Each structure stands twice: as structure tokens, then as C-alpha cells.
Amino acid sequence: MKISLFYEFALPRPWVPDDERQLFQEGLKEVEAADKAGFSTVWLTEHHFLEEYCHSTAPEIFLxxxxxxTENIRLGFGVMHLPPAINHPARVAERVATLDLISNGRVEFGTGESSSVGELxxxxIDPADKRTQWEEALEVSIRCMTEDPFTGFKGEHIQMPARNVIPKPHQKSHPPVWVACTRPSSVQMSARLGAGALSFAYTGPGPLADRVRGYYDEFENACEPWLPELNPNILAIGGDxxxxxxxxDEEAVKRLGLGGGFFSFGIMHYYMTGQHTPGRTGVWDTYLDAVKEDDTLAYGPGRGAIGSPATVREFLRGYEESGVDEIILLLNPRSHEGTMESIELMGKEVLPEFIERDEAARAAKAKRLEPILEKVEARRKNLVTPAFDEDYAFGGLPTGRGGSFTASEIPEAMAEINEGRVQAAQRLKDEAEAAQQQ
Structure with a gap:
């Protein structure tokens, strides 16, 4: 089992002017330490308008x-929202590919639909359209990464003509694709697609084992892939x-403070029961009031890798026994200094045994999947894509409104550039003539 980190970049009020800069700078130091410690991946979510709960709005910039x-830690979108009003699929392809190139092929491409009223x-975005928007956008973004050129798409939500989307990613044909899964049915869907399942698991390692078995059964028996690269993996993430x-153990609980339950509370607030006034509602204050009523919201036994190295090793072994491929540990609001020591202790006293066992487990898994992958590939569905029209070309000035509008800024700029070139040439000529006369 791989062990990774997950950032929402929560930032409780009250805020002071330097808070956000400090939040990201401390995060970079923590990721650098996590790379040296041996964590597998750092996953960043993408959310918009969910103040206090998540300030990770541009994960590609932080990553x-x-x-x-860093040198080895993988860089995961956990997840990038694919509805085109949030991220156009061509821009998705460009950003994912650029990050993959500058990181030397370390990107994990997690995808999702978005689910909150605040964002949709x-x-x-009409919530009834978000699944079909995700489906179209995933196809277009993958084709933009792999086709040379992309031959175009006409769907219900996305229409795009042929273009060669550049650059192309370092990982061929594309970085591993993952799907955000909040329900067992979406885990099954990701298996049928042949993508990794970013599975929210709030129920502990016991029930998770059933989810893992269900994923791999569905992958073996029902996957009809169209993704060029398969990614049969399931990981666990959750508020606990x-x-x-x-x-x-006592020092770990003290350093975590009251932030341990803020992730789950934020989900309830922004996705289910809360009413939010932008720039006014105090989410952290509301959370603290709830903790006063029920202190188990902040911390309870067994809720995460919280405690001494011995306690954490035992906790993680339970998840390892579930058969899950990767577990993501969430960094809720907490002490930065405590987190740096936490990462160091994980690297020295916890991670080594899991890394060693994971190497053997991955080799055994690859052997076990060989005949299954043959079955899956035999069911592969070829996407029906437009043939590229070799006579197609684009160019000229942008026009609109039935030809009544023409964008003129570039001709005006070019005219100014040409005038400057003519004047410069004339000055040189004049200077040369003056020199000859002397």
C-alpha cells in the first residue's frame, strides 16, 4: 500500500493579510519534506468559492x-473539475501536459464533476448536466493529449474544431487517469472505464475491503476501456x-488541535446542510460551536494516522490488509511545525516497512493482472472520432456577428510595428549617408 498526502489548504478565519502566502509557502516546505520522507504522492484538490474550507483553487500552480x-513524489490532481465552464478540456490538456513535462512525468490526472452549489x-452549471459534461470533457482532454492533431468534437456541451493541442505529456500516451468516487456506484463506474478510483472511505478498513474486491471484480468482468492507458488502482481518502x-499519542492529539474534523464539517456545510453568505459566514466559528456540543467532531479514536509512530503503524496496517492500493492522509488545519515533525517521523519510523511491502505487492499484482488485462483489452471499445480533413486550415482576421465585426487590434499593432521598422531603416540610411559626407 502506498501512503500519500492530501491538501485542501483550509484557512480558518480570522484572516490577516499574510495568511494565504504563508499557507502556500508552508505547504511547499511540507511537500519538500514529504518527498525526502518517501511519501508516494501529494494530491491537491480543486475547489472554488469554498472559503475557509478550501483555498486550493489553482492546484496546477502549486504542483x-x-x-x-522535489524529485520523486508524484503530483496528483485530486481532482481537477472537468465541466468546461470551469476548465475547458483543451486547457486541461495543456496544463496537465505542461506539468507532466516540467516534473519529468510525475502527474496523476484525477478528474471529477463538481458537486457543491457554490461551485456549480x-x-x-446545471447539476443535471454535470455527469455528461464530465464524460465529454474527459474524452476531449485525453484526445487533445494524444491526437496529432486533435480532429474535433461536437457534443451536447462541448464543440471544438480541429487543433493541434500542445505540448504533449511526457507520460505516454497520457498520465494515469483517476475518477473521484463518493459512492460505491461511482467506484464501479471507474472500474468499467479502466480508471483509478479516488474513493472516499468513511467506514474504516473492514468495509473498504468489500469495495476493493468490488472494484477489481468489476474491472475484470465489465471493463470496456476506451482510455489509451489503463489505471487499475483504488485508493482511500476520507474525513477520518x-x-x-x-x-x-497525547502530543499528536494536542498538535492536531481542533482541526481534525473540519474536512467532514466543511463537506456538510458546503454540500448539504449549510447556508452560506459569501464573505460573511464564519465556517470555522460555526464548526467550533458544533464541537462544543459534540467534541467527537474534532477527534475520536481511530480517526486517522494520529498518534505515536507505533499507533500510526498499527492504524495503517488495518488499511493495508483491506487490499487498497493507496491511502491518502489528509492535512486538516493544524500546526505547521507539528506537521514537519510528523512528516519526518513518518519517514523514519513508519513508511519504510510499507514501502518495502508495497514493492513486493506491486510485483505480485502485476503478475496477477496479466491474464485479466488480456481479457479487458479484448473488450476495448474504439472511440468514433472524426477523420482529419487534410484540406482544413484556419487563418485570417477573427470576424463575428455574421461578418459585421472584425477584430482590428492586430492589424493596428502590426501597422505600428511596420512603421517603426521603416523609420528605423530610414534612420540607419540617414546615418550612413551622413557618415559618408564626413
């Missing part, structure tokens, strides 16, 4: 910075998977 401070409403490791 790009992290890529230049903020981008004027926080991380804080210290020399003693």
Missing part, C-alpha cells in the same frame, strides 16, 4: 512549484484519515 523542489451555481504523528 508546478512543488515539482521544482458560481459557474452557472487525518495525519499527525508525534512521539506520544
Amino acid at each position: 508546478a512549484a512543488a515539482s521544482q523542489r 451555481g458560481g459557474f452557472n 484519515l487525518s495525519m499527525m504523528v508525534a512521539k506520544t
Whole structure:
């Protein structure tokens, strides 16, 4: 089982002017330490307008910075929202490929639909359309990464003509694809697609074992892939998977503070029961009030990799026994200094045994999947894509409104450039003539 980190970049109020800069700078230091410690992947979510709960609105920017401070840790979108009003699929392909190139092929391409009123409403997306938008956008973004040129697409939500989308990713044909899965049915869907399942698991390692078996049964028996590259993997993430490791259990709980339950509370607030006034509602204050009523919201036994190295090792072994391929440990609001020590202790006293066992487990899994992959590939569905019209070309000035509008800024700029070139040439000529006369 791989062990990874997950960032939402929560930032509780009250805020002071330097808070967000400090939040990201501390995060970069933590990821650099996690790379040295041996964590498998750092996963960043993407959310918009969910103040206090998540300030990770441009994960590709943070991951790009992290890529230049690390060597081995993989860089995961957990997830990138694919509805085209949020991220156009051509831009998705460009950003994922660029990050893959500058990181030397370390990107994990996690995808999702978006689920909150704040985000869907903020981008004027009808919730009834979000699944079909995700389906179209995933196809287009993957084709943009792999086709030379992309031959075009006409769907219900996305229409795009032929273009050669550049650059292309370092990982061929494309980085591993993952799907956000909040329900067992979406885990099954990801298996049928042949993508990895980013599975939210709130029920502990016992029930997770059934979910893992269900994923691989569905992959073997029902996967009809169209993705060029398969990614048969399932990982676990959840509100009860926080991380804080210290020399003693008591010190770990103290360093985590009250932040351990903020992820789950934020989900309830923004996705289900809360009413939010932008720039006014105090989410952290509301959370603290709830904790006063029920202190188990903040921390409870067995809720994450929280405690001494011995306690954390035992906790993680339970998930390892479930058969899950990877577990993501969430960094809720907590002490940065405590987190740095936590990462160091994980690297020295917890991760080595899991890394060693994971190497053997991956080799055994690859052997076990060989005949299954043959069965799956035999069911492969070829996408029906437009043939490229070799006579097609684009060019000239942009026009619109039935030809009544023509964008003129470039001709005007070019005329100014040409005038400058003519004047410069004339000055040189004049100077040369003046020199001859002397």
C-alpha cells in the first residue's frame, strides 16, 4: 500500500493579510519534506468559492512549484473539475501536459464533476448536466493529449474544431487517469472505464475491503476501456484519515488541535446542510460551536494516522490488509511545525516497512493482472472520432456577428510595428549617408 498526502489548504478565519502566502509557502516546505520522507504522492484538490474550507483553487500552480523542489513524489490532481465552464478540456490538456513535462512525468490526472452549489451555481452549471459534461470533457482532454492533431468534437456541451493541442505529456500516451468516487456506484463506474478510483472511505478498513474486491471484480468482468492507458488502482481518502504523528499519542492529539474534523464539517456545510453568505459566514466559528456540543467532531479514536509512530503503524496496517492500493492522509488545519515533525517521523519510523511491502505487492499484482488485462483489452471499445480533413486550415482576421465585426487590434499593432521598422531603416540610411559626407 502506498501512503500519500492530501491538501485542501483550509484557512480558518480570522484572516490577516499574510495568511494565504504563508499557507502556500508552508505547504511547499511540507511537500519538500514529504518527498525526502518517501511519501508516494501529494494530491491537491480543486475547489472554488469554498472559503475557509478550501483555498486550493489553482492546484496546477502549486504542483508546478512543488515539482521544482522535489524529485520523486508524484503530483496528483485530486481532482481537477472537468465541466468546461470551469476548465475547458483543451486547457486541461495543456496544463496537465505542461506539468507532466516540467516534473519529468510525475502527474496523476484525477478528474471529477463538481458537486457543491457554490461551485456549480458560481459557474452557472446545471447539476443535471454535470455527469455528461464530465464524460465529454474527459474524452476531449485525453484526445487533445494524444491526437496529432486533435480532429474535433461536437457534443451536447462541448464543440471544438480541429487543433493541434500542445505540448504533449511526457507520460505516454497520457498520465494515469483517476475518477473521484463518493459512492460505491461511482467506484464501479471507474472500474468499467479502466480508471483509478479516488474513493472516499468513511467506514474504516473492514468495509473498504468489500469495495476493493468490488472494484477489481468489476474491472475484470465489465471493463470496456476506451482510455489509451489503463489505471487499475483504488485508493482511500476520507474525513477520518487525518495525519499527525508525534512521539506520544497525547502530543499528536494536542498538535492536531481542533482541526481534525473540519474536512467532514466543511463537506456538510458546503454540500448539504449549510447556508452560506459569501464573505460573511464564519465556517470555522460555526464548526467550533458544533464541537462544543459534540467534541467527537474534532477527534475520536481511530480517526486517522494520529498518534505515536507505533499507533500510526498499527492504524495503517488495518488499511493495508483491506487490499487498497493507496491511502491518502489528509492535512486538516493544524500546526505547521507539528506537521514537519510528523512528516519526518513518518519517514523514519513508519513508511519504510510499507514501502518495502508495497514493492513486493506491486510485483505480485502485476503478475496477477496479466491474464485479466488480456481479457479487458479484448473488450476495448474504439472511440468514433472524426477523420482529419487534410484540406482544413484556419487563418485570417477573427470576424463575428455574421461578418459585421472584425477584430482590428492586430492589424493596428502590426501597422505600428511596420512603421517603426521603416523609420528605423530610414534612420540607419540617414546615418550612413551622413557618415559618408564626413
